[in-house]
Amino acid sequence: MATHYQDTIVLFGDSLTQMGWDPELGGIGARIADLYARKLDVLNRGYSGYNTDWALPLLKQIIVKREFQPHAARVRLLTIWFGANDACLPEFRQHVPISRFSENLTTMIRAIREPESPWYSPEMRVFLITPPPIHIPSMRADLKPTRTFDTTESYAREVRNVGKREGVPVVDAWSRIWEAAKKDREAVKAFFTDGLHLNEAGYKVVFSALAETLTQNYPELGPENLRSVFPLWDYFHSHTVEEFESENWLDKKSRAEE
Amino acid sequence: MATHYQDTIVLFGDSLTQMGWDPELGGIGARIADLYARKLDVLNRGYSGYNTDWALPLLKQIIVKREFQPHAARVRLLTIWFGANDACLPEFRQHVPISRFSENLTTMIRAIREPESPWYSPEMRVFLITPPPIHIPSMRADLKPTRTFDTTESYAREVRNVGKREGVPVVDAWSRIWEAAKKDREAVKAFFTDGLHLNEAGYKVVFSALAETLTQNYPELGPENLRSVFPLWDYFHSHTVEEFESENWLDKKSRAEE
Numbered sequence: 335m336a337t338h339y340q341d342t343i344v345l346f347g348d349s350l351t352q353m354g355w356d357p358e359l360g361g362i363g364a365r366i367a368d369l370y371a372r373k374l375d376v377l378n379r380g381y382s383g384y385n386t387d388w389a390l391p392l393l394k395q396i397i398v399k400r401e402f403q404p405h406a407a408r409v410r411l412l413t414i415w416f417g418a419n420d421a422c423l424p425e426f427r428q429h430v431p432i433s434r435f436s437e438n439l440t441t442m443i444r445a446i447r448e449p450e451s452p453w454y455s456p457e458m459r460v461f462l463i464t465p466p467p468i469h470i471p472s473m474r475a476d477l478k479p480t481r482t483f484d485t486t487e488s489y490a491r492e493v494r495n496v497g498k499r500e501g502v503p504v505v506d507a508w509s510r511i512w513e514a515a516k517k518d519r520e521a522v523k524a525f526f527t528d529g530l531h532l533n534e535a536g537y538k539v540v541f542s543a544l545a546e547t548l549t550q551n552y553p554e555l556g557p558e559n560l561r562s563v564f565p566l567w568d569y570f571h572s573h574t575v576e577e578f579e580s581e582n583w584l585d586k587k588s589r590a591e592e
Numbered sequence: 593m594a595t596h597y598q599d600t601i602v603l604f605g606d607s608l609t610q611m612g613w614d615p616e617l618g619g620i621g622a623r624i625a626d627l628y629a630r631k632l633d634v635l636n637r638g639y640s641g642y643n644t645d646w647a648l649p650l651l652k653q654i655i656v657k658r659e660f661q662p663h664a665a666r667v668r669l670l671t672i673w674f675g676a677n678d679a680c681l682p683e684f685r686q687h688v689p690i691s692r693f694s695e696n697l698t699t700m701i702r703a704i705r706e707p708e709s710p711w712y713s714p715e716m717r718v719f720l721i722t723p724p725p726i727h728i729p730s731m732r733a734d735l736k737p738t739r740t741f742d743t744t745e746s747y748a749r750e751v752r753n754v755g756k757r758e759g760v761p762v763v764d765a766w767s768r769i770w771e772a773a774k775k776d777r778e779a780v781k782a783f784f785t786d787g788l789h790l791n792e793a794g795y796k797v798v799f800s801a802l803a804e805t806l807t808q809n810y811p812e813l814g815p816e817n818l819r820s821v822f823p824l825w826d827y828f829h830s831h832t833v834e835e836f837e838s839e840n841w842l843d844k845k846s847r848a849e850e
Contacts, residue, residue, distance in 0.1 A: 339653065339654065340635075352629050352630070353626075355622050355625040355626040355629060356622075356626045357615070357618035357619070357622045357623050357626065358618070360615035360616070360618075361615070361622075363622075363625070364613050364614075364615045364619075364621075364622035364625070364626075365615050367613040367621070367622070367625075367636060368611075368613040368614045368615065368622075371610050371613065371636050371638065372610070372636075372638075372639065375633070375635055375636070377598075377633055378625060378629050378630075378633070380629065380630075381630065381822065381825070382824070382825065383824065383825030383826075384825055387833055388825065388828060388833060388836065390833075391833065391836060391837045392822060395597065395822075395841070395842065396597065405663045419825075427828065427829065428825070564639065564650060564653075566640070566641065567639070567640065567641025567642055567646065567677075567686070568641070570646060570685065571685065575645055575646065575648075575649065578646065578649055579649045583653070584653065
C-alpha cells in the first residue's frame, strides 16, 4: 500500500469512537469516511472501555515520532474523544480522577503541539470531543451503579476547559445532545442504545456538531475544499490513458495543498 | 501515523466500492471496517465511473513496489470489483471490449502475484468480485441506453473465467443477487437504488457472499481469527499501565501471525 497515497483523519477515543463504523448505527466514522472518499482515509482508533490513563501510551504508538514522519501518511485531523469511562465512580476500575483526566488530555495535546515533543506534528489539527450525557435507567444492571449523570457532565465540562486553555476546538457532544433532548434527563434516552452508547440519532447529532466545528475552525479541511487525489472519470472525456499515466497525481495533490 | 500500526484490507473498484461507506446504504466498506475494528484498517479505493482501462494505472499507485514495501502498511486482502462500467455498450466512453476487460483483470492479478513484477506482494490475498445484475427500467434516462442486462451478465461471467484461470477466489455478486431475486429480471429492482447502484439489501447480499468466500478460502483472515493489536480493556484488571507500556504490542502482533 502506498503510504503517502491519501492523508488521513484519525478518530481516537473509547467505544463511542470504535462503534462509529457499525452500519446499524449509521455511525460517525463511516459518515466521515463516506464524505472524504478519494480524498482522505478515516482510521478507527477507538478502544472500547479505555480511559485516558490507558489511552495515553496508545497515542504514542498511533502518532509517529518526528524522525519517522516522512515515511508515514500525514494525519490532517485527530479527534480525541474520552471521558465516558474516566467518569466512572471512584470504586470502579475505569475511574480516572478529574484532575488527572484533565492532565492526560493536556499531555496528549502537548505531545502533538509542543516543538520539543518527539511526536511534534505541527500540521495536525486536533479536536476534543466531550462525552455525551448518559441515561442510567436504560443501562444494563452491571453498568447502572458505575456512573452518575452529574459526574459525566463534570467531565464534559472539564473537556471544554482543557480546550479553552490549550486553544483546541471542542466538539461539544454533551451540550448538543442535551439541547436536542430539550434539557430533559429522561428525553436523553432517545439518543442511546443502552443509556451509554449512541444510536443513529445520537451519532447524527455529534456528526453535525463536528461538521460545524470543522467549518468554523478549519474550513480548508472541509471535504468540499479538498480535491480528489485522482481525477473524476469525466477527465477521460478529454484525456487518454497515456496522458493519465504520465501525470504525477500524488505530486499534484501536494502542490495543490501547500 | 504509524504506518505499520494496523495491516489493511483494500477495496479497489468503481462506484459500487466507493459508495460502500455511505451510512444510508449500510454499505460493504463500513460493514467490513466495523468487523475488523482494532485489527485491520479498511481502505476505500473505489473510483466512481472508472473502467479497468483507467483503473490499471491506478493499481500501480495503490500497491507499493517491492522496494518500498518495508515502509508501508501490509495489505492482507485486496478486492478487485470492476465490470459495471466496462460493460457499457461500444458507443459509450466507458466501454471496454470484453477481451480487454479480461486481459486488464489478469494484468492486475499478475502484477501482484508474479515474482518478476515490481509490485509482487506474495502475502496479499486477492478476491475478484463480479458486477451485479442491473435493472434498466429504474435507471436515469441518460443511463438507460448505456447498458443491457445480457452484456453485464457476460462481463460477470468473464470475471468468473478469469478467477478460475488465475486461481483467484471470486465473490459472485451477480449470481447471489440473481438468486436472491429468484432469477426474475424485474425482481432485481429491489436490490438497487437506481437500477445500477446497490441499496442496503443489495450490499448485504454481496457482504455475505464475501464473508463466505473468505471463510472458505482464507479462514485465517476471518475477524474472529485475528487478534486486536492492543488488548481489550479487561487486560487492566490484572496489569498496570507501566506493564502495558513496557510490552511491545506491535511486535507481538507480528509474532502472533507468523
